[in-house]
Amino acid sequence: MKKDKKRTVEHCLVIDIGSLARANILSNDCHGTWVWRDDDNAVTSSAEYQHNQGIFTLRFASNDQNKVQNIRISTTPCNYGNHRYWFTCPGENCGRRIAKIYFVDGQFLCRHCHKLNYLIQQCSKRYVAQLNMQRMRIKLGWPLDHDQVPFIKKINKPLNKHHKTFRAMVDKHDEYERQHNATTMALFNAFIDRLDRFKES
Ligand SMILES: [Zn+2]
Structure with missing residues (x-):
C-alpha cells in the first residue's frame, strides 16, 4: 500500500x-x-x-x-x-x-488515517476555479463553450472598457483558467491512481 x-x-x-x-x-x-x-x-x-x-x-x-x-x-x-x-x-x-x-x-x-480528504478538497477547488473563470468570461463577453478562449478575443478590447481594466480582467481570467486546469489534472491523476488500484486488486 x-x-x-x-x-x-x-x-x-x-x-x-x-x-x-x-x-x-x-x-x-x-x-x-x-x-x-x-x-x-x-x-x-x-x-x-x-x-x-x-x-x-x-x-x-x-x-x-x-x-x-x-x-x-x-x-x-x-x-x-x-x-x-x-x-x-x-x-x-x-x-x-x-x-x-x-x-x-x-x-x-478514521478518514484522517485513510487520507480521505484529498479528493473532496480538490473537487471543490476545481469547481471554484471553474466558476470564477466562467464568471470572468461572461463579464468579458467570451464564449463559455470553448476549452480555450480564441487568442484573438484576448487582444480585442471591447469598446466599452478601458485598456487597463481589460488587461487586468484577461490576466485574472488566465489565472483562474490555470487553477482550473491544474486541479483538473490533479483529479485526473488521482482517478488514474484509483484505476490502477482497482486493477491490482
Ligand atoms: Zn484515525
Whole structure:
C-alpha cells in the first residue's frame, strides 16, 4: 500500500456509530452481522460484530484473509440524561473520537488515517476555479463553450472598457483558467491512481 493514495469517502464502506446505537447494538454482549447495501438494497458486503464492555469487535474477510479488529467505544453526556457514542480510531498514533469509521486496505480507520480528504478538497477547488473563470468570461463577453478562449478575443478590447481594466480582467481570467486546469489534472491523476488500484486488486 502506497502511503499517498488518494481516495474519496463515497467509495468506502462506512459504519456510522449512530446507526449502531439506533439498532441497539451498543448494549452489552450484542452480536450479529452488519451488512452494507447498494442503491438497489442488495447486500454488497458484511462483517460479523460483537459489542462488549465498550469494545466493538469486527470479524470480516479481506483479500481471502480473516481479520479481527477491536474498536473502542466511548460516550459523552448530552441533553436529557442521554449520551452520545463515539468510536476511538484504532489507527496508530491516532485515537481520534469519531462518529464514522471507513474501510480501506483491509482495515477500519478514521478518514484522517485513510487520507480521505484529498479528493473532496480538490473537487471543490476545481469547481471554484471553474466558476470564477466562467464568471470572468461572461463579464468579458467570451464564449463559455470553448476549452480555450480564441487568442484573438484576448487582444480585442471591447469598446466599452478601458485598456487597463481589460488587461487586468484577461490576466485574472488566465489565472483562474490555470487553477482550473491544474486541479483538473490533479483529479485526473488521482482517478488514474484509483484505476490502477482497482486493477491490482
Ligand atoms: Zn484515525
